[in-house]
Amino acid sequence: MMRRLSTAAAVTVVAMMLLMPSAGAQSPAPSSLPATSSSVWVTAGDVCSATKPGTDVVVGDIEQIRDGELICNFSADDPRVNGRGPGTYNRDCSPVGCVFWGTVTIHGPDGDWVGSFNGVIDPNSDSYGYRILTGTGAYSGWSYVSHSVALASSTGGTFSGMIYEAPPPPWGPTPSAVPEPSPSPAG
Numbered sequence: 001m002m003r004r005l006s007t008a009a010a011v012t013v014v015a016m017m018l019l020m021p022s023a024g025a026q027s028p029a030p031s032s033l034p035a036t037s038s039s040v041w042v043t044a045g046d047v048c049s050a051t052k053p054g055t056d057v058v059v060g061d062i063e064q065i066r067d068g069e070l071i072c073n074f075s076a077d078d079p080r081v082n083g084r085g086p087g088t089y090n091r092d093c094s095p096v097g098c099v100f101w102g103t104v105t106i107h108g109p110d111g112d113w114v115g116s117f118n119g120v121i122d123p124n125s126d127s128y129g130y131r132i133l134t135g136t137g138a139y140s141g142w143s144y145v146s147h148s149v150a151l152a153s154s155t156g157g158t159f160s161g162m163i164y165e166a167p168p169p170p171w172g173p174t175p176s177a178v179p180e181p182s183p184s185p186a187g
Contacts (some may be wrong), residue, residue, distance in 0.1 A: 021144065039164035044076035047156035054089070065091040074106050078163060080139060083107040097122050104131065111137025113144050116171065125152035131159075132168045143168040 054068030068089045076082055086105035101118035114136060119129025128152040135142035145168065146161025 009167075019043075039162055040078055040080055041160070041162055042076050042077075042078045042144070043158050044074055044081050044146070044161075046072045046074045046157040046159065048072035048087070049085075050089075061094055063091075063093045065089070065093075065153035068102075070109065072104065072106075076159075079112065079143065080108050080110070080163065081106060082109065085112070091121075093121070100129070104133070106133065108137075111135055111160065113139065115144075115168070117148075119148070126150070128153075129157070131161075132171050134168055141165055145169065 031062055048070045050070050051071075052067075052069035054065045057064050057066075068091075069086045070089055071084065072087060073084050074081055083106050087102055087103040089100060089102035091098050091100040095159045096120035099118070100121065101116065103116050104114075106113040112135070113133035115131060115133035117129050117131035119127060121127045127148070129148040129150075131144075131146055131148070134142040136146065142163060142165050144161060144163045146159040148157040148159045150157035
């Protein structure tokens with residue numbers, strides 16, 4: 001039980017760090033979405049397979065995989081996110097888990113979604129990720145932001161996220177330190 005709580009806590013911390021703007025980064029100005037936004041929540045799945053394994057080097061107790069290539073099939077409840085596409089992946093694994101990152105393209109019916117992803121793999125080989133994609137073609141000016149869960153017992157990942165008409169959120173380097181919370185007023 002403690003191991004699972006520690007993993008959940010680690011995933012929460014990583015997710016919070018990913019969502020924080022990088023040190024010195026400016027928050028984007030609010031977008032000028034129309035009053036009746038056409039944003040939509042999307043539930044999707046993917047099945048990916050490696051087409052090139054990438055280089056594999058062990059440094060200390062960290063296994064580093066770089067420049068792997070993959071191909072993924074995407075299916076969603078929104079047809080704009082249905083398609084097939086290539087990607088790249090990188091992974092650093094320690095005895096307690098892995099971090100991963102890479103790029104992905106989804107070739108949709110009227111345009112592509114292009115961007116990057118990152119996440120963690122826990123000691124049970126369950127994967128938790130986050131991706132930010134920008135639309136091209138008919139999807140130009142739109143963004144698709146989602147999070148994923150891929151359990152070791154499954155054959156692919158499930159994604160939940162949003163397609164919206166605006167630029168993607170900032171995706172910069174992780175800050176070198178997480179700010180301490182402000183002390184609570186005495187009361």
